[in-house]
Amino acid sequence: MSRPLPLLLLLSLPLAGFSHASLAATAGELRLAVPAHGADDAARRGWIAGRVTNTEGQAVEGVTVALKGTSYGASTQENGNFRLAAQAGSYQLVVSSIGYATQEVAVTVTGGETITLPAFALAVSSQALTEVTVTGQKSLNQRAMTVGKLPVPTLDLPQSAVTVEREVLEQQQVLRLSDALVNVSGLYVTSTTGGTQEELGSRGFAYGSNNTFKNGVRFNNGIMPEASSLERMEVLKGSAAILYGNVAAGGVLNLVTKKPQFERGGSVGLRVGSFGFWKPTVDVYGAIGDSKKAAFRLNGTYEQGNSFRDVVKSDRVYVNPSLLFELSPKTTLVLEGDYLRDNRTPDYGIGAINYEIPASRTRFLNLAGANNATTQTSATATLTTRLNNTWSLRGVAGFQRYDNELRSASRPTNIVSTPGATYGNWNRGLQRSQTSENYYLAQLDLTGTFNTGFLGHTLLVGADADQYQTNSVAFTTPESALRPGTAVTVYDAINILDRNKELAQPAERLSSFDQLVRNSLTKGNTRRAGFYVQDLMSVSEKVKVLAGVRWSYQETPSDVFNYNTIANINNKIANTYVETRRYDNAFSPRLGVVYQPIKTSSVFASYSNSFSPNSGIDTDGNTLRPSIIQQYEAGIKNDLFNGALSANVTAYQIVNSDQAQTIQPGAPNFNESRPSAQELAGEVTSKGVEVDVQSKPMMGWSLITGYSYNHTSYTKTNTYINGSRLRYNPAHTANLSLFYNFGSAFGDTFLRGLNAGVTTYYVGDRVAGRSTRVNVANDTYRLIEVPNYVQFDASLGYTYNRVGVRVKLANILDELSYNLHDDNSVNPIAPRNFSATVSYKL
Structure with missing residues (x-):
């Protein structure tokens, strides 16, 4: 299933030629990248809306709805509805999902207007799966990082960078940041002083409050941050001093929280x-x-x-x-x-x-109060x-x-x-x-x-x-x-x-x-x-x-x-x-x-x-x-x-x-x-x-x-x-x-x-x-x-x-x-x- 683009990434997309205004207008509904080239003209922007069901009339979630030959697209919500934005013009709309027969229909987008299409009823495909192409998700190297401040994929940067998306955090049932370390090489817990915080490190250097960010703003890591609100975790390894000043040399960690969406849910x-x-x-x-x-x-x-x-x-x-x-x-x-x-x-x-550890897991040496x-x-x-x-x-x-x-x-x-x-x-x-x-x-x-x-x-x-x-x-x-x-x-x-x-x-x-x-x-x-x-x-x-x-x-x-x-x-x-x-x-x-x-x-x-x-x-x-x-x-x-x-x-x-x-x-x-x-x-x-x-x-x-x-x-x-x-x-x-x-x-x-x-x-x-x-x-x-x-x-x-x-x-x-x-x-x-x-x- 494709995933919602985080808002801060959406805000940086226009610098790479992405359609920012259309993204903001449909936040929470748009789930695929919009065109990587060409500027968005707000006056020529229109919308396509519709619904996808199976042959029994039940809503189908996660169906990819895309304009052929572009990167305009969306995926259906729990109720089967979708809505995507695009520049005015004529397109072929492709509706596809694994296990279902693909449907294609011609559409014309008019600036400032919303086209509501008849419902699509998808039939189960009898064809054997020989190849699966995933659209709507960027690879690790194609994602841009808000903590890096440049609207470019990390493939273009001379620096190691890793992002961990919300779907991964939910799938692994992450409770603390230490649970998410399984996704980033070389990032580890240095200590848990007093059991009240998790101090992280990388490349031999500690991530203090100077190296820890939430939504691009430093925050005091003397307390364990809340993981349930995270949209993704960004780790920019190595030096980030040019962007943030006197940060430690091991890297910086940015926690991006979930953003508002226009569709209710x-x-x-x-x-x-x-x-x-x-x-x-x-x-x-x-x-x-x-x-x-x-x-x-x-x-x-x-x-x-x-x-x-x-x-x-x-x-x-x-x-x-x-x-x-x-x-x-x-x-x-x-x-x-x-x-x-x-x-x-x-x-x-x-x-x-x-200077030896007398082994125990439960021995407690503090006061009950x-x-x-x-x-x-x-x-x-x-x-x-x-x-x-x-x-x-x-x-x-x-x-x-x-x-x-x-x-x-x-x-x-x-x-x-x-x-x-x-x-x-x-x-x-x-x-x-x-x-x-x-x-x-x-x-x-x-x-x-x-x-x-x-x-x-x-x-x-x-x-x-x-x-x-x-x-x-x-x-x-x-x-x-x-x-x-x-x-x-x-x-x-x-x-x-x-x-x-x-x-x-x-x-x-x-x-x-x-x-x-x-x-x-x-x-x-x-x-x-x-x-x-x-x-x-x-x-x-x-x-x-x-x-x-x-x-x-x-x-x-x-x-x-x-x-x-x-x-x-x-x-x-x-x-x-x-x-x-x-x-x-x-x-x-x-x-x-x-x-x-x-x-x-x-x-x-x-x-x-x-x-x-x-x-x-x-x-x-x-x-x-x-x-x-x-x-x-x-x-x-x-x-x-x-x-x-x-x-x-x-x-x-x-x-x-x-x-x-x-x-x-x-x-x-x-x-x-x-x-x-x-x-x-x-x-x-x-x-x-x-x-x-x-x-x-x-x-x-x-x-x-x-x-x-x-x-x-x-x-x-x-x-x-x-x-x-x-x-x-x-x-x-x-x-x-x-x-x-x-x-x-x-x-x-x-x-x-x-x-x-x-x-x-x-x-x-x-x-x-x-x-x-x-x-x-x-x-x-x-x-x-x-x-x-x-x-x-x-x-x-x-x-x-x-x-x-x-x-x-x-x-x-x-x-x-x-x-x-x-x-x-x-x-x-x-x-x-x-x-x-x-x-x-x-």
């Missing part, structure tokens, strides 16, 4: 699963009233569940409203909101003893206008509010212990923090497609500015009443291996989180701006060159208020106010060459760099300049078997030759008055290979598979062992998703609505813990070896009329491994578990 559903999990969802959309100019969509869900981990529980509420306005045939406005309230038990896992409460609210406005046949303008304004309050036992940092009566004993403390953040963004992109002599250009000129306003309150332990001048630091004493073991408790103990006192208030107000230009030049039919540069400016003020606490008095910073200001700017160039020997294949090579601001000072007290990270990438992209299968291979090397490290005592430039001074003396090198293979649905089958190899290590360092691996990055990952949709090939039998599939994901060996320091006498830091694992899942789904049922068995092999942050958040992966979803289409 939607669904309601309920997901239940192991450990008391349940999650109702609702998704409704349609035109506002009878308008053809305004449409809405509303996604929402509530989630509640316990966990395979003792005591751990969670609940969350999510609402995602959006509006689409067609302000004119050339201009659209999309307004989107996002609200997420998430409460869950913070869970720092099972602990580590002597601990809570991590987060609220995240955002709003985005996207205005797109086609100025003429050459130029298009896109403006984005965004706002996000993030609030978090944490009350938890202290993290179980690695326990140094010797075998015996006290082995595994731990004095448990309390921690508390409050964080609030306002984020503002304004972005403007001008894109154009034109020729200068023999050169063809797809030009992007843009500017952006954003601002983070943060307030962070840190709490510390109070002064002892029995021992003035010292602090009460312990809540209780426990044994992490045997929670029932009775231990002697301290004479004076903390009794509650409310005993903790304010230690500091940190106010940040980071302001950034950037200007960039990028040109994809067609030198010939086979050779393309992508060149561009960005200039970025960043101002990072920080105001720290230290309160009168025992902790601060001991560190001689009581009752102080510290103000710091730093200003950074950097150029980020990009150059790439693409050679396409045939239209479905490309070979590319590229160079780019990114930058990372440094917060430290040098031995003279001056701020450090940003670290510059060089990145080299080369690869091959292929669309095989008439675009049915995309197979891409990429090799890369990333070198951070200016990594900030603390100047060690005894070094010639060491300054005793500034013992924490830093120098740009470190070098980290990441190199690897990635393979991504993705198919269109063909004769019911769909395939996604991949493999990645990465080695990230210190190649120069004054602190750690040269050649030692950086933490959290698996040396190998591999993924496979194989599904079969029985579909219409089985006629009107009960098998028609059945689909089944398997997914498997392999994560190779990793290291965590703490890197050994070569310049510290008797250093106790050690790395922790993290076991590799294979996760194997099976899914089964059945759809009858408007009702769908899906079941999933995850981690069938019941593999045990862990996600680690340092040595203080050792979180086991989930055991074998079951889930089931029932949905009803409105």
Whole structure:
């Protein structure tokens, strides 16, 4: 079945010559690409409407309705209706679907009018299926990515890119982003700190909030994003600094939410699963009233569940409203909101003893009353206008509010212990923090497609500015009443291996989180701006060159208020106010060459760099300049078997030759008055290979598979062992998703609505813990070896009329491994578990 084109992709289509206005007018009904060449004339646009049934008069969904010799097309909805837009003219309308005899009829489209055709009654075809041609779905390499900002297929870009569409996410019953990693090689979970978030990484670099986007706007990933609202997931691997400034070198992730549609519809559903999990969802959309100019969509869900981990529980509420306005045939406005309230038990896992993991899946070391409460609210406005046949303008304004309050036992940092009566004993403390953040963004992109002599250009000129306003309150332990001048630091004493073991408790103990006192208030107000230009030049039919540069400016003020606490008095910073200001700017160039020997294949090579601001000072007290990270990438992209299968291979090397490290005592430039001074003396090198293979649905089958190899290590360092691996990055990952949709090939039998599939994901060996320091006498830091694992899942789904049922068995092999942050958040992966979803289409 063909799929709806996401709205943000529709907004970018005019730059490649697509019919944007007609798309917006029929959003939710148009499901095939419109012509790839030629501009749309709003005055000459008309519509074709109709209905398709079988010979018994029952509506047939998913039938392809297309204008022969063009890319104008649609597919029928649940009620059999279709509606498509086209330029005025005479065409042959072809109505086709697997298992049915094709019908063809002549139609004439008149500008400004809607032609309603008599119903088509399709007869079951008795012909054997010898070949299946899939239309209406673009291959992995033919899709354009909104996060890439250029309206061109990724086949034309000298960079690895992967998109995962909504149908795949639904088919795999994705609940968290970590469930979707099976579709992207080299993208992995680095840690799940406190069990409240999923921190992702790629090519040896973490995807922080700077690298994570929703609808093209950065969002705080301190909370797990909601997956039920996703239209697709976009991963642009490698450097994206030219587009977004100081992003990490591994790549960027963009989550695109579902968009409004003019045809009324939607669904309601309920997901239940192991450990008391349940999650109702609702998704409704349609035109506002009878308008053809305004449409809405509303996604929402509530989630509640316990966990395979003792005591751990969670609940969350999510609402995602959006509006689409067609302000004119050339201009659209999309307004989107996002609200997420998430409460869950913070869970720092099972602990580590002597930098080894004492195996367990359920051991819980926090307090039953601990809570991590987060609220995240955002709003985005996207205005797109086609100025003429050459130029298009896109403006984005965004706002996000993030609030978090944490009350938890202290993290179980690695326990140094010797075998015996006290082995595994731990004095448990309390921690508390409050964080609030306002984020503002304004972005403007001008894109154009034109020729200068023999050169063809797809030009992007843009500017952006954003601002983070943060307030962070840190709490510390109070002064002892029995021992003035010292602090009460312990809540209780426990044994992490045997929670029932009775231990002697301290004479004076903390009794509650409310005993903790304010230690500091940190106010940040980071302001950034950037200007960039990028040109994809067609030198010939086979050779393309992508060149561009960005200039970025960043101002990072920080105001720290230290309160009168025992902790601060001991560190001689009581009752102080510290103000710091730093200003950074950097150029980020990009150059790439693409050679396409045939239209479905490309070979590319590229160079780019990114930058990372440094917060430290040098031995003279001056701020450090940003670290510059060089990145080299080369690869091959292929669309095989008439675009049915995309197979891409990429090799890369990333070198951070200016990594900030603390100047060690005894070094010639060491300054005793500034013992924490830093120098740009470190070098980290990441190199690897990635393979991504993705198919269109063909004769019911769909395939996604991949493999990645990465080695990230210190190649120069004054602190750690040269050649030692950086933490959290698996040396190998591999993924496979194989599904079969029985579909219409089985006629009107009960098998028609059945689909089944398997997914498997392999994560190779990793290291965590703490890197050994070569310049510290008797250093106790050690790395922790993290076991590799294979996760194997099976899914089964059945759809009858408007009702769908899906079941999933995850981690069938019941593999045990862990996600680690340092040595203080050792979180086991989930055991074998079951889930089931029932949905009803409105």
